[in-house]
């Protein structure tokens with residue numbers, strides 16, 4: 450028995466001190482945690498790096514297309530490639546992904562055609578029509594809502610005896626929402642196969658992580674829900690991959706959900722809708738995080754193994770650019786959306802009030 454049975458402060462301290470950031474590959478591209486090296490095949494290492502480079506280009510091009518007025522809503526992803534792409538790399542095709550608005554790369558790598566992702570950005574309903582057979586839910590805009598939906602999807606998987614998992618992502622800000630707590634609590638209580646990510650990119654728009662919550666880590670929030678939880682270096686693709694793979698294996702084995710905090714950084718603005726990051730962070734902070742860049746450390750690691758070169762990187766960049774060019778062209782060919790489309794795609798049979806409105810708009814559109 451512990452010596453002190455009344456020690457609320459000590460209990461908190463004990464719990465918080467348990468959380469150490471899990472890392473395998475350091476900033477210099479060196480393995481620092483041999484025991485957990487997933488020993489991925491050369492093919493996997495190259496594929497993972499290729500996907501991260503491709504995604505960085507997709508981000509750069511999306512920003513520039515947005516500035517040209519050719520895309521609409523866009524939330525930049527640079528800096529979060531390890532968190533997004535390496536977590537996705539540990540999943541299987543039949544796993545369900547319930548993304549937030551910044552998590553478009555994961556659903557693109559899960560099979561969503563790029564031209565549809567561009568239409569999502571434009572607010573076109575076709576962008577939210579996920580092709581049959583893809584286990585993807587359209588990106589959530591309401592902060593945290595995807596957490597409760599994920600608990601529900603995972604419960605469905607469990608009831609059907611599925612061997613897949615439901616995976617979701619929110620941000621550091623999202624982990625302050627009621628939906629966040631409800632989602633992890635429900636998932637824990639029903640022991641459902643879910644993986645919950647908090648991508649702690651340090652800011653919720655302009656609110657820094659330090660004033661978001663009194664909790665020392667965001668991972669520890671899993672403790673109250675009684676679910677396994679871990680804080681991972683979100684700039685380290687190998688650590689993110691291993692944590693995800695482990696969570697997935699336990700979920701599929703019937704051991705329930707896991708909460709993973711990936712400590713990362715968003716290099717760009719919150720969205721392209723007008724916030725100015727220089728108002729809430731300094732170039733020094735930016736520079737500190739640039740040194741941790743997931744692409745830089747993974748490139749060093751792969752170059753050390755003779756698996757990566759400038760030519761290979763150029764090849765990936767050119768492929769990304771040509772795919773993007775083709776996809777934006779295809780997005781441009783989508784029919785202009787009409788009010789009647791928005792009404793009719795929501796209901797198999799229209800309620801009488803909408804039927805009335807449908808007729809009014811139909812008549813207008815025929816003019």
Ligand SMILES: Cc1ncc(C[n+]2csc(CCOP(=O)(O)OP(=O)(O)O)c2C)c(N)n1
Nearest residue numbers: 551590591592620621622623650652653654
């Ligand atoms: C319920 C709700 N409240 C407020 C907003 C407005 N809003 C959009 S993004 C955002 C910040 C989210 O930050 P975080 O969860 O850290 O995710 P990040 O954008 O950094 O990925 C807020 C408050 C919203 N979309 N939904």
